[in-house]
Amino acid sequence: MERIGNWLDERLGLARVWRTIFHRHVPVGLNWMYTLGAATLFVIALQVTTGILLALNYSDSPDHAYDSVLYITNSIPFGWIIRSLHHWGASALVVLLVLHMVTAFGLGAYKAPREATWMVGVLLLVICLGFGFTGYLLPWDQKAYWATTVGTNIPGAAPLIGAWLVELLRGGTEVGTVTLARFYAAHVLIFPAILAFLLFVHLALVIWHGVSVPPVLWFKGLRGWNKGQLDHDPDVTPALDPLVTPKPLDAEQYHKRYAAFKARGPRFWPEVIGDDTKFMLLVFIVLIGLTVVLGVSSEARADPTDTAYIPRPEWYFMFLFQLLKYFPGSVEWLGVLVLPGLAIAVLFLVPFFSRGEERRLRYRPIGGGIMAVVLVGIVGLTVQAFVTTPPTVLVEHGVALTSQQLLGRQLIDQQGCRSCHIINGQGETKGPSLDGIGQRLTAADIHFYMENPKAYNPAASMTPLIPPLSHEDVEAITQYLLTLPPDTTQAKGGSN
Amino acid sequence: MDNQNTPDGPGSGNACGAEESGTTPRRVFLGYMIATAGTFIGIVAGLPIVGYIVSPLFAKPKDGTWVSLGKVDEFSKSNDPQMVQFTLTQEDGWTEVKQARTAWVVPQGGGNFTVFNGQCTHLGCAYTWQTQGEYAGTFHCPCHDGVYDRNGRVLSGPPPRPLDTLQIKIENGQLNALYEDFHLGIPTKVVI
Ligand code: FES
Numbered sequence: 001m002e003r004i005g006n007w008l009d010e011r012l013g014l015a016r017v018w019r020t021i022f023h024r025h026v027p028v029g030l031n032w033m034y035t036l037g038a039a040t041l042f043v044i045a046l047q048v049t050t051g052i053l054l055a056l057n058y059s060d061s062p063d064h065a066y067d068s069v070l071y072i073t074n075s076i077p078f079g080w081i082i083r084s085l086h087h088w089g090a091s092a093l094v095v096l097l098v099l100h101m102v103t104a105f106g107l108g109a110y111k112a113p114r115e116a117t118w119m120v121g122v123l124l125l126v127i128c129l130g131f132g133f134t135g136y137l138l139p140w141d142q143k144a145y146w147a148t149t150v151g152t153n154i155p156g157a158a159p160l161i162g163a164w165l166v167e168l169l170r171g172g173t174e175v176g177t178v179t180l181a182r183f184y185a186a187h188v189l190i191f192p193a194i195l196a197f198l199l200f201v202h203l204a205l206v207i208w209h210g211v212s213v214p215p216v217l218w219f220k221g222l223r224g225w226n227k228g229q230l231d232h233d234p235d236v237t238p239a240l241d242p243l244v245t246p247k248p249l250d251a252e253q254y255h256k257r258y259a260a261f262k263a264r265g266p267r268f269w270p271e272v273i274g275d276d277t278k279f280m281l282l283v284f285i286v287l288i289g290l291t292v293v294l295g296v297s298s299e300a301r302a303d304p305t306d307t308a309y310i311p312r313p314e315w316y317f318m319f320l321f322q323l324l325k326y327f328p329g330s331v332e333w334l335g336v337l338v339l340p341g342l343a344i345a346v347l348f349l350v351p352f353f354s355r356g357e358e359r360r361l362r363y364r365p366i367g368g369g370i371m372a373v374v375l376v377g378i379v380g381l382t383v384q385a386f387v388t389t390p391p392t393v394l395v396e397h398g399v400a401l402t403s404q405q406l407l408g409r410q411l412i413d414q415q416g417c418r419s420c421h422i423i424n425g426q427g428e429t430k431g432p433s434l435d436g437i438g439q440r441l442t443a444a445d446i447h448f449y450m451e452n453p454k455a456y457n458p459a460a461s462m463t464p465l466i467p468p469l470s471h472e473d474v475e476a477i478t479q480y481l482l483t484l485p486p487d488t489t490q491a492k493g494g495s496n
Numbered sequence: 497m498d499n500q501n502t503p504d505g506p507g508s509g510n511a512c513g514a515e516e517s518g519t520t521p522r523r524v525f526l527g528y529m530i531a532t533a534g535t536f537i538g539i540v541a542g543l544p545i546v547g548y549i550v551s552p553l554f555a556k557p558k559d560g561t562w563v564s565l566g567k568v569d570e571f572s573k574s575n576d577p578q579m580v581q582f583t584l585t586q587e588d589g590w591t592e593v594k595q596a597r598t599a600w601v602v603p604q605g606g607g608n609f610t611v612f613n614g615q616c617t618h619l620g621c622a623y624t625w626q627t628q629g630e631y632a633g634t635f636h637c638p639c640h641d642g643v644y645d646r647n648g649r650v651l652s653g654p655p656p657r658p659l660d661t662l663q664i665k666i667e668n669g670q671l672n673a674l675y676e677d678f679h680l681g682i683p684t685k686v687v688i
Contacts (some may be wrong), residue, residue, distance in 0.1 A: 049541075068588065076551050078547040082544060082545070085544075270527045271526060274526040284540070
């Protein structure tokens with residue numbers, strides 16, 4: 001066994017790689033903020049795994065996308081768990097990324113020599129938002145279709161290249177077959193390749209530079225950390241002189257100081273991984289909880305003719321959505337394209353704006369202030385957006401459908417009721433038209449009829465709906481049918 | 497300068513042997529804790545993952561479909577087996593597809609019939625009834641020269657079992673068969 005190990009090691013050098021990664025020491029005094037990166041990495045791994053599984057059964061064409069997602073959710077054992085995990089994982093990823101970034105900023109971790117680590121991190125944030133934007137379209141439901149229609153319209157107002165940008169994003173003038181195909185390709189081929197590369201660089205840099213020392217400790221020096229024991233240690237670092245902190249330490253001084261912190265710190269395996277694991281476990285349990293308890297809400301199939309649908313983006317884009325409202329039409333693109341673009345650029349260049357050795361947030365009032373304003377702004381806009389945007393509603397014949405009625409409407413599509421009945425002006429005439437049925441029958445009658453047609457009318461040729469449906473489903477259909485007026489042809493226009 | 501970034505740099509200078517090899521009780525304990533948490537995550541996430549991937553193996557057999565093959569009178573006119581082609585609509589993942597299928601109707605006299613699934617039991621090629629030539633009076637499969645008699649028994653060649661008979665029903669002068677597909681290449685007749 002050992003000989004095989006040695007043979008392999010001589011060829012592959014894995015032992016050295018292992019030692020470099022797992023036996024490295026980290027500085028003393030790390031806290032929970034240093035586990036956020038590992039948790040982010042964990043969720044990325046989860047997204048990759050669940051994403052590959054979803055791709056096994058997904059079809060990226062408008063004719064099939066919605067059905068293939070339904071198939072994953074309803075027909076494949078555990079499919080709903082996989083889909084729901086991927087759905088919640090996306091939100092968790094954004095939350096963790098932002099936390100990771102905010103804490104790294106607060107800790108001054110972007111300062112020398114870790115500028116590149118930070119910059120690659122900003123690119124990772126951008127690519128993850130790209131994943132969120134492209135992934136949102138893939139279920140090809142109402143929410144997906146209309147949010148993407150609006151989202152891809154945004155660049156359209158930009159001068160000169162606006163129309164061109166929209167067509168480039170969509171692969172045509174409308175959101176359609178080509179859009180879905182390119183969003184899917186971006187989501188599963190292009191972005192993952194970029195992600196893998198950036199992630200590799202980011203992690204390699206983390207290992208190369210080591211994680212930063214908590215700012216207060218870095219300033220106080222090791223003498224401030226564990227006085228009694230270290231007083232006689234000749235290597236112990238003194239406190240930094242506040243006079244030197246406006247400028248970065250030179251490389252030699254920096255490395256000498258860092259080495260002293262690292263020499264007394266714990267090892268990556270298993271001490272640091274142990275702390276990381278506790279937090280990962282927490283994240284995992286929360287995700288499983290969301291997956292099982294909330295699941296993914298079902299939405300109706302994308303209907304490009306249904307202009308009454310009020311789309312809204314995924315919650316982490318809501319602040320941009322809200323920002324849109326403060327920029328009048330002609331300069332809208334400034335607010336939604338240029339402003340976020342600039343913000344990302346500034347974020348990317350942060351290490352060059354703030355170069356002094358002072359890492360304590362309390363002594364970085366400008367950076368800390370900007371960060372606070374931006375965070376409050378984003379949170380405020382998000383809250384504002386949720387408070388002021390009406391819930392997604394569908395108005396038909398002047399009636400805003402409740403979620404129960406929406407479900408009924410969707411079930412009617414799924415069950416193919418229109419192959420026998422006219423419903424909302426569309427369908428076959430083998431059975432009676434159901435438009436205006438509320439004026440002929442009571443809710444209880446309609447429900448009872450669908451549940452067992454023969455018991456209601458021995459001559460009925462319709463097959464009972466329970467099973468396959470449940471009483472709740474049948475009631476949802478009933479409630480939707482009750483909203484239909486007798487004459488739907490002229491009322492169709494009223495849905496806008 | 498790069499020395500300080502490698503495990504062998506000053507960072508590990510003060511460590512004793514046991515500390516470096518990961519054998520202090522604290523490290524062993526931490527190792528177990530990580531392994532336990534990892535196993536927990538692995539099982540909770542792994543169960544659905546594995547179940548999801550292998551689920552096609554546990555799909556329940558498709559129900560057969562009753563197909564109408566034609567008029568009994570027509571089949572009784574000649575003593576020769578006759579081929580019937582039809583299309584089936586089958587669920588295929590999240591879609592429905594139309595698939596062409598064939599069956600052979602063999603008159604057995606007195607208005608009785610045997611109906612065979614049109615796939616060779618070896619690897620599923622389409623066999624045909626021969627009226628002349630070397631294989632006259634047999635079902636011959638061109639792929640690997642499988643030969644069956646008119647009752648479906650294997651006379652020669654690689655087929656591992658006789659032709660698969662289908663359940664039939666005569667109604668209003670119509671011959672109907674319950675069409676099912678069977679696993680190929682094995683000696684027993686197992687419905688898919
Ligand atoms: S498939 Fe018919 S003999 Fe091989």
